[in-house]
Amino acid sequence: MERRNVLRLLGSAAVISAFPPDALALFQQAHAQAAQSPGLKAFNPHQDATVIAISEAIIPATDTPGAKAAKVNEFIDLLMGEWYEPADSARFLDGLDDVDKRSRRLFSKDFVDCTVAQQEQLLRALDGEAMTFAKQQSAALLAKKPAPPANFFYTMKKLTLAGYYTSEIGFEKELGKSIIPPSHAGCAPLTAEVNQ
Amino acid sequence: MKGQSFDAIVIGSGITGGWAAKELTEKGLETLVLEAGPLISAADYVEHVPVWEVKFRGMRDRKAELENQPIQRHIGDEWNAKFFVNDRENPYTTPPDQPYLFLRGRHLGGRSVMWGRQSYRWSDLDFEANLKEGIGVDWPIRYKDIEPWYDYVEDFIGVTGQAEGLPQLPDGKFLPPMEMNCAELVMKDAIAKKFPDRRLTIGRTAILTQAHRGRAACHYCGPCARGCITRSYFSSLNSTLPAAEATGKLTLRPYSVVHSLIFDPKTRRISGVRIIDGQSKQPIEFTARIVFLCASTLESARILLNSATPEFSNGLANSSGELGHNLMDHIMGGGATGIIPGHEDRVQIGNRPNGIYVPRFRNIKEKSPGFLRGYGFQGGGSREDWGRGSEMPGFGADFKHTLRQPGPWRFRFAGFGECLSNRDNRLEIDKGKVDAWGIPTLRISHKWRANELALLKDMQVTAAEMLEAAGAKDIVLSSTPSAPGEGIHEMGSARMGRDPKTSVLNAYNQTHDIKNLFVTDGSCMASSACQNPSLTYMALTARACDYAVGQMKRGEL
Numbered sequence: 001m002e003r004r005n006v007l008r009l010l011g012s013a014a015v016i017s018a019f020p021p022d023a024l025a026l027f028q029q030a031h032a033q034a035a036q037s038p039g040l041k042a043f044n045p046h047q048d049a050t051v052i053a054i055s056e057a058i059i060p061a062t063d064t065p066g067a068k069a070a071k072v073n074e075f076i077d078l079l080m081g082e083w084y085e086p087a088d089s090a091r092f093l094d095g096l097d098d099v100d101k102r103s104r105r106l107f108s109k110d111f112v113d114c115t116v117a118q119q120e121q122l123l124r125a126l127d128g129e130a131m132t133f134a135k136q137q138s139a140a141l142l143a144k145k146p147a148p149p150a151n152f153f154y155t156m157k158k159l160t161l162a163g164y165y166t167s168e169i170g171f172e173k174e175l176g177k178s179i180i181p182p183s184h185a186g187c188a189p190l191t192a193e194v195n196q
Numbered sequence: 197m198k199g200q201s202f203d204a205i206v207i208g209s210g211i212t213g214g215w216a217a218k219e220l221t222e223k224g225l226e227t228l229v230l231e232a233g234p235l236i237s238a239a240d241y242v243e244h245v246p247v248w249e250v251k252f253r254g255m256r257d258r259k260a261e262l263e264n265q266p267i268q269r270h271i272g273d274e275w276n277a278k279f280f281v282n283d284r285e286n287p288y289t290t291p292p293d294q295p296y297l298f299l300r301g302r303h304l305g306g307r308s309v310m311w312g313r314q315s316y317r318w319s320d321l322d323f324e325a326n327l328k329e330g331i332g333v334d335w336p337i338r339y340k341d342i343e344p345w346y347d348y349v350e351d352f353i354g355v356t357g358q359a360e361g362l363p364q365l366p367d368g369k370f371l372p373p374m375e376m377n378c379a380e381l382v383m384k385d386a387i388a389k390k391f392p393d394r395r396l397t398i399g400r401t402a403i404l405t406q407a408h409r410g411r412a413a414c415h416y417c418g419p420c421a422r423g424c425i426t427r428s429y430f431s432s433l434n435s436t437l438p439a440a441e442a443t444g445k446l447t448l449r450p451y452s453v454v455h456s457l458i459f460d461p462k463t464r465r466i467s468g469v470r471i472i473d474g475q476s477k478q479p480i481e482f483t484a485r486i487v488f489l490c491a492s493t494l495e496s497a498r499i500l501l502n503s504a505t506p507e508f509s510n511g512l513a514n515s516s517g518e519l520g521h522n523l524m525d526h527i528m529g530g531g532a533t534g535i536i537p538g539h540e541d542r543v544q545i546g547n548r549p550n551g552i553y554v555p556r557f558r559n560i561k562e563k564s565p566g567f568l569r570g571y572g573f574q575g576g577g578s579r580e581d582w583g584r585g586s587e588m589p590g591f592g593a594d595f596k597h598t599l600r601q602p603g604p605w606r607f608r609f610a611g612f613g614e615c616l617s618n619r620d621n622r623l624e625i626d627k628g629k630v631d632a633w634g635i636p637t638l639r640i641s642h643k644w645r646a647n648e649l650a651l652l653k654d655m656q657v658t659a660a661e662m663l664e665a666a667g668a669k670d671i672v673l674s675s676t677p678s679a680p681g682e683g684i685h686e687m688g689s690a691r692m693g694r695d696p697k698t699s700v701l702n703a704y705n706q707t708h709d710i711k712n713l714f715v716t717d718g719s720c721m722a723s724s725a726c727q728n729p730s731l732t733y734m735a736l737t738a739r740a741c742d743y744a745v746g747q748m749k750r751g752e753l
Contacts, residue, residue: 058591066596075253083258123591131589138587142672158586161599165582166253168246174600175582179244184416184546186375187539190602 039074041081042089047096048073049112054099055160057123064174067164075163076156088150095152099126126153197480202228202447205469205484207454207499210306211730212717212737213490214432214440215349219741220488221445225748228482229440230452230471232491233281233302236309236433241423242275250274270682271299272310276422279303279310285632288494289639296640297681298494304450305433306492307684308730310421313402313429313549314574315355316727317346317366321560326723329568332522332617333693335722336703339366345735352439353430353734354408356550357400365555365727372405373398377544379536379577379605380552386666387554394557394662399550399574402430402731411435418547429549451475453633456503457487457512457713465712472633486712486744486753490737493523493718494623497689498638500715501625513690513707519700520623522691523640524615524724526683527571527648529676530655534668536577536605543579543602551576554609554662556726558654567650571613571726573659579605607668611655612683614726616647621680623689642680652677685729687718705740711753716740 040048055067055076067073080089099122103111107118114122133151140147164170171177203225206216213229220227247254254274261269261277268280279301290296301307320339327334343366350369359367376384376398384396403414411434412426420429427434440446451474458481460467468483489496497520503512511519551574558570580603585595626639644652656673663671693699696708701720707713716737718729747753 059596060593062593062596079252079255083252083255120592127589127591134587154586157591161582161585162253162255165599166247168248171247174596179246180415180417181546184375184548186544186548187378187381187542188545190541190543 041077042093043073043077043080046110046112047093048077050096050099050110051076051156053112053119054123054156055163057119058157058160059164065169067160070164070167070169072160072163072167075167076159079159091150092152092155095156098152123153127157130154130157197478199480199482200228200447202226202482202484204228204486204488205230205482206488206490207469208232208306208490208492208495208717209304209432209437209448210490210492210717211308211311211432212733213306213488214308214436215734215737216488216490216716216741217432217440217446218436219738220745221440221443223741223745224445225486225745226445226447227440228447228449228484229437230454230469230482231302231304231306231448231450232453232474233304233450234474235448235450236279236303236305238423238425240278241425243417243419243422243424245275245422267297268299270297271684272421273419275419276310279421286637287629287631288637289626289629291639291641294641294643295679296642297679298638298640298686299681299684300492304448305431305437308431309423309433311431311730312684312728313420314553314728315350315353315357315368315400315402315731316553316555316572317368318342318725318727318732319364319366321364321556322723322725322727325569326617331568331723333691333695333698333722336692336694336699341703342732342735342739345739346731348738349731349734352409353402353435354404354411355400355402355731356398356405358397360395360397360555362395362555364560368400370400371408374401374403374405374548374550376552377548377577378539378542379607382536382539383552383577383607383662383666387662390665391557391662393560394554396552396554399553399576401550403549404428409435414549416546416548418549420549452480453635454491454499455479455633455635456499457489459503459505459507459512459710461505461507464710466710472635474633477633485748486714488737488741488744489713489715490717493686493689494638494640496715496717496719497623498625500690501623502636508709513700513709513713515709516697516700518619518691518698520689521619521621522617522688523621523623523642523686524617524688524721525642525680526685526724526726527613527615527644527652528610528678528683529674530571530611530613530652530659531573531575531609532656532659532663532671532673533606533608534660534663534671536607536666536668539605544577557658558651564654567647567654568616569614569647569651569726571611571651571655573609573611573655575608575610577605577607579603607663607666609655609659609662611652611659612685612726612728613648613651613655615724616645617688617691617723618645621688640681644677644680649677685718685724687721687724687729690715690719691722692720693722704743705736706744714740714744 051073055072059067130153136148204220204227206229209231256274267283323335357370358373414428452471455470458468501511554573556570558564582599621642624639656675690700692701705716
């Protein structure tokens with residue numbers, strides 16, 4: 001029963017204490033610059049391109065359009081600019097920069113300039129770390145202990161899914177859903193739903 | 197400023213105010229309905245607005261809510277946040293160790309626009325409990341007194357459900373039941389086999405499963421709390437207020453924030469109602485022969501407390517001293533969830549706006565150790581969706597195609613436990629703090645006591661037992677208590693009773709002290725039972741209107 005009717009995509013924003021003040025200042029500076037780029041609220045063009053590349057790697061175009069076509073980057077940019085606390089946004093941008101640092105260490109170039117195979121290699125490592133974080137977070141929740149510090153790729157993946165499946169493309173083309181269902185039934189064969 | 201005079205004034209246009217308006221106008225009374233907030237209409241409904249047209253895609257406008265709705269952000273969603281009040285305009289205080297969530301709307305239709313719609317009858321198990329156990333005061337009515345009014349209300353609002361023949365949860369006049377989904381059918385069978393004293397039934401809810409009294413059947417879009425263009429669920433806005441309007445006897449005044457009632461010491465009657473116009477902030481007085489107070493449990497008590505006079509120095513109609521005391525709400529937060537293996541080739545189609553119900557099974561035939569009364573479970577089965585993806589390893593085409601398919605079936609039980617009447621759970625006026633209209637606000641003191649907390653602990657055990665019986669995996673228990681108020685079933689602040697010394701209202705919701713004053717919202721409740729209470733409020737309101745108009749016709753009022 002959906003008594004609350006709350007779409008809990010993310011839960012509450014992670015609280016970050018003791019975030020380095022200089023990183024926060026850098027973020028605010030970057031934020032001011034980004035505000036001058038038309039259409040972007042938090043990302044600079046390079047960060048935007050990196051987010052597009054990672055989101056499309058998570059949800060690529062297949063027989064239906066992917067994250068890039070669904071403009072998942074714009075959704076994440078909006079959240080970083082207007083939804084998250086500045087410290088949380090700064091941490092996310094820091095994580096994004098770290099992707100390039102790791103990419104340059106491994107392949108001597110930025111993530112967006114890597115080959116598909118190189119990108120996948122790096123993302124597999126990041127995904128492994130995100131899954132470790134996910135397990136720690138669940139365990140902390142069950143034990144009613146504070147959550148571990150946010151993991152960049154866990155957040156990136158979560159926001160990519162949220163942005164994609166709540167887009168018109170994700171909702172209608174990928175999931176085949178409609179706002180007003182054509183029919184209703186309690187316990188029907190799966191194929192009926194997929195083809196609705 | 198003097199306003200017009202009416203036969204009746206109804207304060208509030210929510211679930212009980214709407215009923216009072218319908219009943220009084222249909223019985224011929226020129227009736228003024230005072231609504232504190234603005235008018236809203238079907239044009240304000242947002243149930244079909246797609247998620248991609250909502251700014252934060254359903255994640256709520258977090259910063260705006262922290263600024264203006266730090267309390268209301270615990271309820272509703274990004275679509276219907278506009279139906280909940282601005283907390284800065286509507287403040288209240290609590291003792292530091294007793295946080296309370298007062299979740300509410302102020303607009304035409306009140307919370308009936310966003311309510312949960314679950315509609316259950318009470319039984320004599322509930323009406324007799326206080327007397328048998330010596331808790332609070334005895335209800336002045338029994339099931340036979342309210343039964344015809346349950347019939348009457350259900351026939352008008354339309355309630356879907358399945359008759360079960362259980363003495364603790366009397367059957368109503370039901371529209372055809374909604375279908376259970378696959379996980380719920382599995383659970384129903386498992387409970388029937390293993391727990392003969394328990395029953396799983398489909399939720400009884402004020403939603404139409406077939407066209408009824410000029411309103412269309414539900415189309416299963418899902419988010420009722422955002423409104424309903426087809427008027428398929430019951431609200432004042434969809435149903436009772438249009439009926440009242442059709443009589444030609446209704447005057448509806450929005451932006452009318454009631455300040456206090458005016459008591460005439462010569463006649464010992466209420467002569468009128470003093471409002472502050474919500475927009476101009478000017479005071480205006482309206483007069484009437486009778487007044488129905490339907491402003492909600494907390495607001496009705498606040499109005500009466502703010503209407504103190506030399507004769508009633510601690511609150512109007514409060515010779516008993518019980519006004520504002522005995523506040524109750526249902527305790528939530530106890531239950532369990534688990535994965536029901538199998539049935540992966542089957543799904544639920546559409547967004548059924550209803551769940552399942554397990555009626556109370558504790559302290560029915562056998563005495564349960566450790567606590568009085570009991571609880572019911574709501575909840576249901578559903579398949580996991582794309583949200584599971586962030587906990588799943590992988591990315592890319594295969595990952596995407598896995599998430600295209602629904603995940604495993606999950607089943608959830610969420611308990612609603614009875615709250616015992618306790619004099620120390622109370623409302624007072626905080627004279628030092630006024631709202632945006634200059635009206636003194638409430639100080640709310642409510643905490644869970646040992647019996648409620650014992651129910652909560654038992655909920656997780658019995659929920660887990662049933663999940664195990666159905667073969668569930670990964671069972672997770674929960675027993676974190678909700679904040680008082682969070683159940684949004686607040687009641688009891690002006691209780692009914694047999695003795696004017698210990699209760700505010702008589703068996704017809706009429707104040708013992710002032711004949712032409714009736715209070716029919718949740719404040720009248722002498723106990724809380726564990727069922728969702730709105731159906732009972734509606735039945736009591738219709739019954740009180742019938743009594744009041746009868747008394748007027750006989751010249752006794």
